[in-house]
Structure formats: structure tokens, C-alpha cells
Amino acid sequence: MLSLAHSTTPKNVALKDAPKVLIVDDELPVLLTLKRALRKQFHIEVAINAMQALDRLADKENFAVIISDMHMPAMDGIEFLKQAQNLSPNTSRIMLSGAHDLDLTLQALNECEVFRFLQKPCSADDIANAIRDGAKAFEQREAPDKAASNLLSKFHKELQIPLSQMVDFAKMIYNDQALKGTPKEFASQIIENGNAVLDTSETILDLVAMQSQKYEPSIENIDVQKLIRHASQPHKKLALAKGMKVNLATPSSPIDISSDERLLRRALSELISNAIKFSKTESEVEINVEISGEDDSHIMFEITDSGCGLDTESVMSNLKDSSYINRNAHSEEIGSGLGLPLALATAETLGGFFEIESLKGSGTKAKIFIPVKSTQDVGKIPL
Incomplete structure (x- = not known):
């Protein structure tokens, strides 16, 4: 059972940009106690067992931090966090364990890259501080992925129009449709659009190289x-x-x-x-x-x-x-x-x-x- 000491954390914290946290424990009183203690600082979600938590992760819910108990029936904390790591690798993983779990703690460190261990009993302040640290680490891991995603989105938008025009011209020529213009005019337009695609591709490569400090002027x-x-x-x-x-x-x-x-x-x-x-x-x-x-x-x-x-x-x-x-x-x-x-x-x-x-x-x-x-x-x- 988890014991929570008196918390000195401010009670009125804005939740607009608060991290999303998933807490997993087979003891319902523990879940309710943790949720009450932390809900004014973080977006808290709970799961009563490992399978329920894995279903949440499989649905692509984006949690900054997962907190799991070590000892749970059917699937223990180590196995759960290993599977959680595969489903959401950037999420910070925190393990709750007892003082006698040193061997299991080392196993968890090696097998599922636990971000932090918290020894029972621990205070709400200790848990809140661990969540904040874990959320910062999560944001740092997410930043490159977001940048790459934004860049790919721009790449798609920049190429969409010239590529679509090239395909449309090719279809019209292939289907021998009545065309207004000479073959040279259509070829010229396709070449122009093709050059635009090549130019955009080079721009993307240059931008990625500069952002990774690998561009050689x-x-x-x-x-x-x-x-x-x-x-x-x-x-x-x-x-x-x-x-x-x-x-x-x-x-x-x-x-x-x-x-x-x-x-x-x-x-x-x-x-x-x-x-x-x-x-x-x-x-x-x-x-x-x-x-x-x-x-x-x-x-x-x-x-x-x-x-x-x-x-x-x-x-x-x-x-x-x-x-x-x-x-x-x-x-x-x-x-x-x-x-x-x-x-x-x-x-x-x-x-x-x-x-x-x-x-x-x-x-x-x-x-x-x-x-x-x-x-x-x-x-x-x-x-």
C-alpha cells in the first residue's frame, strides 16, 4: 500500500499546459489517493491493471509520464513498462517499488529504461517533482519528432500542387484528350513543375542540414x-x-x-x-x-x-x-x-x-x- 505524506505543493495550478500522466496500480484506493493528490497539478488518468493501461497506449494516447507499481497480478511492473516503452517510447516511465526490491529495481533499469524509482512510502511532493522532471525529459525527446513532422508536412504541401499538375497533364496526354496547346507547351509545363519539385526537395535537404548543423557552406x-x-x-x-x-x-x-x-x-x-x-x-x-x-x-x-x-x-x-x-x-x-x-x-x-x-x-x-x-x-x- 502506498502512503502519502502531507503535500506542500500549491493547490491552484493552471492545468492548461499541464502534463498528461497515466498511473497504473491494481489497488483502487491507491489510484484514487494519487489522483486526488495530483489532479490540481496534472492531467491524471488511471488504470486498474496493466492490460487496461496498454489498451490506452495502443489507442495512441500521448502521455508524458507513466507511473506503475512494481507488484501487480497477471503482469508485473517490469513487463508492463517494457511493453509501454514499445508503444510510447518517448514517455517517461516511473516505477513505485518497496525497499526490498533492489534486484527487481536493477532489472527494471536494464530492461525498460525506467526514468526514476520512487520508494514506498513517498510523499505527493516527491511524486509531483518526479512527474515534472519526467515531463521535461518527455518534451526534450518529443521536440525532434515534432520538428521532423512539421517539416514533412511542409514538404507535402509544397510538392502537392506541382506534382498534381504533372500527373493531370500526363493523364490528359495518355487518354488522348482534346488538348488546347501544342505538345511542346505541355512538355514545357511539365518540365517547369518538375523543376519546382526538384527545387523544393533541395530546399528541404538544405533546411534539415542547417538545423542539424551539418551544412557546409x-x-x-x-x-x-x-x-x-x-x-x-x-x-x-x-x-x-x-x-x-x-x-x-x-x-x-x-x-x-x-x-x-x-x-x-x-x-x-x-x-x-x-x-x-x-x-x-x-x-x-x-x-x-x-x-x-x-x-x-x-x-x-x-x-x-x-x-x-x-x-x-x-x-x-x-x-x-x-x-x-x-x-x-x-x-x-x-x-x-x-x-x-x-x-x-x-x-x-x-x-x-x-x-x-x-x-x-x-x-x-x-x-x-x-x-x-x-x-x-x-x-x-x-x-
């Missing part, structure tokens, strides 16, 4: 005016179709910088693409390039649009957490696709920095600052 001398013209060229057709003006302002004198041309061009191209996509018809997009910083140490690329705008603070917070904003092209909640995360990662990888100024309903101004010359810190993103 290729430093070369770059003509800035030529760079920005090449970055904006692919998007002129869309701007024309929307009746938009894209205004480019660069210094009158030639500017050369030492940086990674391919990576920088790709990031600028994504920002320009976003600005055109999400701006109103017959509006304007401003692209401004100028020398910036003390001793003219940086070149600034500034892209300003008249779109729906973003919440600047939440955007930067989400980007830093790799929890990128999802795009919804059919609503007023506007997202960034790959543009903002790529711009941020590119700027930091190349030793510069990224800024965004935005207000919902008033458009967005994105700025990439890149050192005029490369530094020894190029290629390293601060954690």
Missing part, C-alpha cells in the same frame, strides 16, 4: 545585384498574373559579398515567392538591398508585401522552436511555407541574422542581414 564572391535579380526572376509570371508590381531598389554602385550564393538565392527566392503569393491582387512588393551595420559590415535584403500580415512575436517564437506556422492558403491566417524557416536558418548559417516586422492586415517586412565577408563562424547555428 560553399563560399564564393557574389554580385549582389545579379543575385537578387536571379532570385526574383522565377516569380515574375505569378506577379504578372496577379497584376502586381515588383519594385527592386539596389545601390547604384556594384556590390560584391563573400557568401554561399546558392543558399542565399534560394532563401531570398522563397521570401519573394511568399510576398507575391500572399499579397493582394494589383498591389506592390518592394525589394530593397542596401549596405547596413557599423563599418558597412552587412548587406541587408528587405522584402515588403501588402499581404494579410502575421503576429511577429509568435512567428519568431515558433521559428526558434522549429514549430513552424502551417500554411492555409484558403483562409486569412497566413503562413510561411518554407520561406521563413529557410530565411532564418540561412541567415544564421551564413553568420548573419533575420528580422521580421508584421502586423495582421498590414503586410510583412522580412529582412536578411548577411556579412559582406564570410567569418569563421559560418555554418554554425546557435542552439
